[in-house]
Amino acid sequence: MSNQLSVRRAFVASGQVQGVGFRPFVYRLAAEGGLTGTVGNTSEGVRMELQGPDEEVRRFGLRLRAELPPLARLTGVVEHDLPTVEGEIDFRIVSSSGEAGHSVLVSPDMSVCADCLADMHEPANPRHKYAFTNCTNCGPRYTITRSIPYDRAVTSMSCFPLCPQCAAEYANPADRRFHAQPVACPVCGPRLWFVNAAAAREGTTAPTAENMHDALEKAVQTLLEGKVLALKGLGGFQLACDARNAQSLQELRQRKTRPHKPLALMVGDLATARALCALTPEHEALLQSPEKPVVLCPRHQPEAAAGSPGWLPPEVAPDTGKVGIMLPYTPLHAVLFDRLAELAPLPPVLVMTSANAGGEPICLGNREALNRLEHLADAWLLHDRDILVRVDDSVVTLQPRLPAAGAEESGTAAAPGPASANLLSEPLFYRRARGYVPRPVFLPQAEENCPCVLGTGAELKATICLTRGREAFAGQHIGDLENPATLAFYEEVTAHLEKLLEVRPAALVCDAHPDFLSTRYAEARAQREGIPLWRLQHHAAHAAAVLAENSHYGPALALCLDGTGLGDDGTVWGGELLFMELEEPRWRRLGRLAPFALPGGDAAVRQPWRIAQALHALCEQAGMTMPSLHPWQPEQAQASAAVAEMLRRNINCPATSSCGRLFDAVAAQLGLCLSTSYEGQAAIRLEDAANRAADSVRAALEGTASDDVVAQLIWPVGIARRQGLLEMDSAGLFAQVVQAQAQGMDTTEAAARFHLSLARALATMAGRAARKLGVSSVGLSGGVLQNATLARLLPLALTEQGLTALTHHELPPGDGGLSLGQAVWGRRMLAAGKD
Numbered sequence: 001m002s003n004q005l006s007v008r009r010a011f012v013a014s015g016q017v018q019g020v021g022f023r024p025f026v027y028r029l030a031a032e033g034g035l036t037g038t039v040g041n042t043s044e045g046v047r048m049e050l051q052g053p054d055e056e057v058r059r060f061g062l063r064l065r066a067e068l069p070p071l072a073r074l075t076g077v078v079e080h081d082l083p084t085v086e087g088e089i090d091f092r093i094v095s096s097s098g099e100a101g102h103s104v105l106v107s108p109d110m111s112v113c114a115d116c117l118a119d120m121h122e123p124a125n126p127r128h129k130y131a132f133t134n135c136t137n138c139g140p141r142y143t144i145t146r147s148i149p150y151d152r153a154v155t156s157m158s159c160f161p162l163c164p165q166c167a168a169e170y171a172n173p174a175d176r177r178f179h180a181q182p183v184a185c186p187v188c189g190p191r192l193w194f195v196n197a198a199a200a201r202e203g204t205t206a207p208t209a210e211n212m213h214d215a216l217e218k219a220v221q222t223l224l225e226g227k228v229l230a231l232k233g234l235g236g237f238q239l240a241c242d243a244r245n246a247q248s249l250q251e252l253r254q255r256k257t258r259p260h261k262p263l264a265l266m267v268g269d270l271a272t273a274r275a276l277c278a279l280t281p282e283h284e285a286l287l288q289s290p291e292k293p294v295v296l297c298p299r300h301q302p303e304a305a306a307g308s309p310g311w312l313p314p315e316v317a318p319d320t321g322k323v324g325i326m327l328p329y330t331p332l333h334a335v336l337f338d339r340l341a342e343l344a345p346l347p348p349v350l351v352m353t354s355a356n357a358g359g360e361p362i363c364l365g366n367r368e369a370l371n372r373l374e375h376l377a378d379a380w381l382l383h384d385r386d387i388l389v390r391v392d393d394s395v396v397t398l399q400p401r402l403p404a405a406g407a408e409e410s411g412t413a414a415a416p417g418p419a420s421a422n423l424l425s426e427p428l429f430y431r432r433a434r435g436y437v438p439r440p441v442f443l444p445q446a447e448e449n450c451p452c453v454l455g456t457g458a459e460l461k462a463t464i465c466l467t468r469g470r471e472a473f474a475g476q477h478i479g480d481l482e483n484p485a486t487l488a489f490y491e492e493v494t495a496h497l498e499k500l501l502e503v504r505p506a507a508l509v510c511d512a513h514p515d516f517l518s519t520r521y522a523e524a525r526a527q528r529e530g531i532p533l534w535r536l537q538h539h540a541a542h543a544a545a546v547l548a549e550n551s552h553y554g555p556a557l558a559l560c561l562d563g564t565g566l567g568d569d570g571t572v573w574g575g576e577l578l579f580m581e582l583e584e585p586r587w588r589r590l591g592r593l594a595p596f597a598l599p600g601g602d603a604a605v606r607q608p609w610r611i612a613q614a615l616h617a618l619c620e621q622a623g624m625t626m627p628s629l630h631p632w633q634p635e636q637a638q639a640s641a642a643v644a645e646m647l648r649r650n651i652n653c654p655a656t657s658s659c660g661r662l663f664d665a666v667a668a669q670l671g672l673c674l675s676t677s678y679e680g681q682a683a684i685r686l687e688d689a690a691n692r693a694a695d696s697v698r699a700a701l702e703g704t705a706s707d708d709v710v711a712q713l714i715w716p717v718g719i720a721r722r723q724g725l726l727e728m729d730s731a732g733l734f735a736q737v738v739q740a741q742a743q744g745m746d747t748t749e750a751a752a753r754f755h756l757s758l759a760r761a762l763a764t765m766a767g768r769a770a771r772k773l774g775v776s777s778v779g780l781s782g783g784v785l786q787n788a789t790l791a792r793l794l795p796l797a798l799t800e801q802g803l804t805a806l807t808h809h810e811l812p813p814g815d816g817g818l819s820l821g822q823a824v825w826g827r828r829m830l831a832a833g834k835d
Helices: 022-032 054-066 114-121 164-171 197-202 215-224 246-256 270-276 281-288 331-343 366-372 418-422 484-501 517-529 538-549 602-606 609-621 637-649 659-669 681-690 695-701 707-713 730-742 747-773 788-800 815-831
Strands: 006-018 036-042 045-053 073-082 091-093 104-106 192-196 229-232 237-242 265-267 294-298 322-326 349-354 379-383 395-400 425-431 453-455 465-468 471-474 507-511 533-536 555-566 572-581 586-593 719-722 725-728 777-781 804-806
Touching (some): 006 022, 006 036, 006 054, 022 036, 022 045, 022 091, 045 054, 054 073, 114 331, 192 197, 192 215, 215 229, 215 237, 215 331, 215 379, 229 331, 229 366, 237 246, 246 349, 265 331, 270 281, 281 395, 281 425, 331 349, 395 788, 425 815, 453 815, 484 517, 507 517, 507 538, 507 815, 533 538, 533 815, 538 555, 538 572, 538 586, 538 777, 538 804, 555 659, 555 747, 572 659, 572 747, 586 747, 602 609, 602 659, 609 637, 609 659, 609 730, 659 681, 659 730, 681 788, 695 707, 695 747, 695 788, 707 747, 719 747, 725 747, 730 747, 777 788, 788 804
Parallel strands (some): 006 104, 036 091, 229 379, 265 322, 294 395, 507 533, 555 777, 586 725, 777 804
Antiparallel strands (some): 006 045, 006 073, 036 045, 192 379, 237 349, 265 349, 294 322, 395 425, 465 471, 555 572, 572 586, 719 725
16 A cells, blocks of 8 residues: 555544443454554543545544444544554554543443353353353443553453463454453353352351352252342342242341332343333333343233232332332343243242342442341352442333423424323433443533532432533442441542542532531541532532533523422421522522421431321411321320420421422321331332322323313412412422312322322422523422422423423432532532632
């Protein structure tokens, strides 16, 4: 190839381009175009130098963007011309190079791909039934990576030298495992071994020829015998048991002190999921996606008969008609289910839940799991591939896909009313972790040169968020910061992400609550490092998060609905209408749910009947005639008398505007949940009751009923201005529930009409504020928006007010997404030069 006919051009690709088969992809494109040059990982991303005919080099650039490998994501490609190189005859993959600072996106862990499963099912294949099979299109990434550039030497696979066959595959550009960093086989890769309870007690837990022999078979027998198995998964240990065995379920619940909270399930294939649940195409797409999250799916109604393929004991999820299901996402899960399917009388269904005691982080290492799970597991299935980062399973449900902001002008928006409910669904996150972290949320281009800011999150469902250029990296779900072990995990995640992204915060933003452990972490770090710290009120952070996710930096309203957040006035907020302008940045409170008392403070959260009694008293004080319906009597007669006295004397009765606590009160009043064993239980039972309402009422919840039918079902709820704020009459809505109950209305209908009326009232309040301020967008955030029914109704009600709803689609609406809002707020404060 003569130099006169050749050009040489450099391409630097940034984004998710390392560890995803990007260099082999480039190699193939170069070979097909007859081009010479090099490709290698660098701190900037993947640098390519291509030499050949100008037409072929240009064609390469087009194909580079259009034909990406399955797991690759480009955030940018920079090109520039170079002098040609004399005598170059081939195209080579060169060694990685790195400098301080980079723009690479680390790939999340991805589920085992169909090609690797086929290898595992082929008896003649060297990886037949091998539990650590992977290729460039699948397998561990984030959980085994120490630093960037991403190469085997900086992963936990560095201690497994490649055998000749794996080395040949790794070096062969035509092979699917070409430069797949976790590549392994039974000869050179990780090993499984089985430890029973007796061996664990004796301390004989190291791998031996005896406990490695038939390790998988022994694990399968443990499950078939109804015992609990601790399984070393991708981002930590899991506890597994037979989900069709009621006795096993009860034993696991008793050991974990988890009497009611739903348990996540794993099934071997989509056919089993279909037998258990009524799946839509969107459910099936999520279940089979490379991320393979836990997907909340509706159980078939009526439930299947005992002993049939669709049967599950009610102990799996006693509070709801939905179950969280996932498909096998690691080769180990796949071989486990293959063997179970050969031996079990019905298609196997396993509980697959985090291996930890309540409130503690998921177990990471073998010794840790053997020690911490001694009272939880009957046996352990271990392996020797180290997990470097704890990552729990992601949990999602489905919400309607809303028309894009501004679509009305283009004529593409769905008309208000029933048609809007037929839009395709998109994920609504309850927990964002495996498969999605550390995928960033992209901020506007104007944010490109802003310094790094750390949002330190809240106390419950804690996450952290680090920014880098126009990328915001929300870390994995950490849990509730209520003990030293979880706080240590929190610090571990923060340190690892900073190291991986090669960033150091120039400022910190924390919650305004002084007693949160995340606040104390931020205060100590700001003082130690001499950097600015801002405290952002809890619901303002929720508002900032949903607006930032939607790249809405101009004036907007936000409805922030959750359980608890310390307000600027020292009271407990949780049902707030805020105005926010991120560009400035500034915010203020415009409205709220009318406050009511929490008799006993935190005790009222655990015993929702206390809140119901408080609302009864508030209604009576307002002159409403209240039927004497108290489902908590006579069992709580003595405690109820004490609550009445507390209310009369206003002792230990903090006021709240919490929407979550209003849900609790209604659930208690309807006799659905008088005391709780986990957060959100009362609201879950209330939503489940609403979704079991009669056909015409349920149609209104689903957005398919006519406007006339909906109007007849909605109770009037007053909205007034008090103390400079719009107030939705919380007590008045509660009174409607009690009066309907007294008139004999079915509990399911009362629950449904509460949801409908609340959505309409909140939208009406937002509409009044929007017209006065001249804004048209309303962000929706807070843990109450994880109620899929309200998340469906509220955008429809806002549409009727002429408003556009902005919702979360990449992060949870609850406290797990709040750190993004903090981080973005800090960047705007820095940009504005504020102290």
